[in-house]
Amino acid sequence: MTEPTVPAGPAGPSPDPARAGRKDEHVRLAAGQQAALAAGAGPRNDFDEVELLHHALDGVDPAHVDLTAAVGPWRWPLPLYVNGMTGGSVATGRVNRAIGIAARATGIPVATGSVSAGLDDAAARATFTVVRDENPDGFVMANLGADRTPDDAVRAVEMLRADALQVHLNAAQETVMPEGSRRFETWAGNVAAICAASPVPVVVKEVGAGLSGRTLARLAGLGVTVADVGGRGGTDFVGIENDRRPTRDLAYLRGWGQSAVACLLDAPAGAPHLLASGGVRTPLDVVRALALGARAAGVAGRFLRVVLDDGEPPRDAAATDRAAARLVEEIEVWRSHLAALHGLLGARTPAELMTTDVLVRGTVREFAALRGID
Numbered sequence: 599m600t601e602p603t604v605p606a607g608p609a610g611p612s613p614d615p616a617r618a619g620r621k622d623e624h625v626r627l628a629a630g631q632q633a634a635l636a637a638g639a640g641p642r643n644d645f646d647e648v649e650l651l652h653h654a655l656d657g658v659d660p661a662h663v664d665l666t667a668a669v670g671p672w673r674w675p676l677p678l679y680v681n682g683m684t685g686g687s688v689a690t691g692r693v694n695r696a697i698g699i700a701a702r703a704t705g706i707p708v709a710t711g712s713v714s715a716g717l718d719d720a721a722a723r724a725t726f727t728v729v730r731d732e733n734p735d736g737f738v739m740a741n742l743g744a745d746r747t748p749d750d751a752v753r754a755v756e757m758l759r760a761d762a763l764q765v766h767l768n769a770a771q772e773t774v775m776p777e778g779s780r781r782f783e784t785w786a787g788n789v790a791a792i793c794a795a796s797p798v799p800v801v802v803k804e805v806g807a808g809l810s811g812r813t814l815a816r817l818a819g820l821g822v823t824v825a826d827v828g829g830r831g832g833t834d835f836v837g838i839e840n841d842r843r844p845t846r847d848l849a850y851l852r853g854w855g856q857s858a859v860a861c862l863l864d865a866p867a868g869a870p871h872l873l874a875s876g877g878v879r880t881p882l883d884v885v886r887a888l889a890l891g892a893r894a895a896g897v898a899g900r901f902l903r904v905v906l907d908d909g910e911p912p913r914d915a916a917a918t919d920r921a922a923a924r925l926v927e928e929i930e931v932w933r934s935h936l937a938a939l940h941g942l943l944g945a946r947t948p949a950e951l952m953t954t955d956v957l958v959r960g961t962v963r964e965f966a967a968l969r970g971i972d
């Protein structure tokens with residue numbers, strides 16, 4: 599196994615230092631949030647308000663469960679994927695390499711972080727393409743912001759030989775980010791143009807503030823067939839960007855938006871196929887999301903924590919191999935637990951979970967009542 603061929607240091611061009619520094623900071627701050635959540639310092643999230651009714655005679659043998667998930671035009675081997683996170687610096691290239699190795703070993707679909715840096719900066723490219731190099735035949739999604747052009751979208755797909763293109767909507771993050779973009783009015787038109795130009799299906803996602811029912815209806819009208827609701831309750835990008843502001847004056851916006859659970863309840867008839875992410879902590883959260891209508895669930899922060907070593911990206915190729923092995927082990931545990939939970943709930947496939955009896959409590963119930971959802 600080789601390291602991403604990113605020349606670091608004076609011997610050759612390095613990724614743009616300001617952008618690379620930002621990517622490293624995102625990983626460091628997201629890791630800090632995960633550590634706080636793991637220590638129980640974080641709030642419960644809306645998945646805790648979703649209870650699945652137990653029926654004692656309904657179980658099926660886990661050996662008879664087929665975890666294949668039907669998402670848009672695809673068949674994924676399990677209803678789980680590694681969501682878009684990173685790339686753009688030497689250290690984050692190692693994180694991506696570990697994700698690529700784990701993807702090949704487990705068959706799990708994966709996404710890179712926003713490949714903008716790789717399009718604009720040749721030195722950063724290998725920190726993204728390493729995901730494809732390590733995983734030549736797996737399902738890989740490239741990721742791009744909604745402010746980019748259709749031509750950029752095509753280049754992003756070509757760069758990774760991507761099977762899908764994630765386009766992220768992140769107005770709350772950009773609002774708080776010191777160097778954030780504010781050209782929000784162009785996004786809907788860009789999404790439609792990117793869908794029309796992209797050689798592969800587009801998955802529109804939020805990064806942690808959720809996609810409302812109205813947004814999902816608009817996305818369907820723009821030609822989007824798969825959407826990841828990316829709700830609040832997990833990695834909080836408003837918090838991350840606020841911590842990067844010298845004044846930290848937008849702390850009160852932490853937790854902006856809706857949770858994945860609320861978004862799944864709010865989704866209108868005719869919405870794109872739904873993916874759920876944001877605060878997915880365990881295989882039980884995946885199953886809860888599937889019971890609420892998601893086709894699969896995405897995990898970012900939780901899996902990042904596994905790849906990092908004491909909160910730090912791998913330092914060299916050997917450490918990257920060890921990080922990949924930890925991630926493989928974690929994904930295999932999730933696969934086996936998912937089969938067990940499907941069996942417990944009497945579902946032979948992820949699609950069968952959609953008829954599970956679900957109770958929602960607390961603030962989610964209040965949200966549903968206020969939105970007129972029964």
Ligand code: FNR
Pocket residue numbers: 624625628681682683684710711712741764765766803804805806828831832833875876877878896897898899900902
């Ligand atoms: C992200 N996320 C993200 N999303 C995206 O669409 N493009 C990106 O470049 C990034 N970058 C990024 C970096 C890091 C370090 C993390 C942890 C996350 C957001 C991610 O895909 C997901 O939507 C949120 O993290 C919420 O999911 P979790 O972390 O609660 O599972």
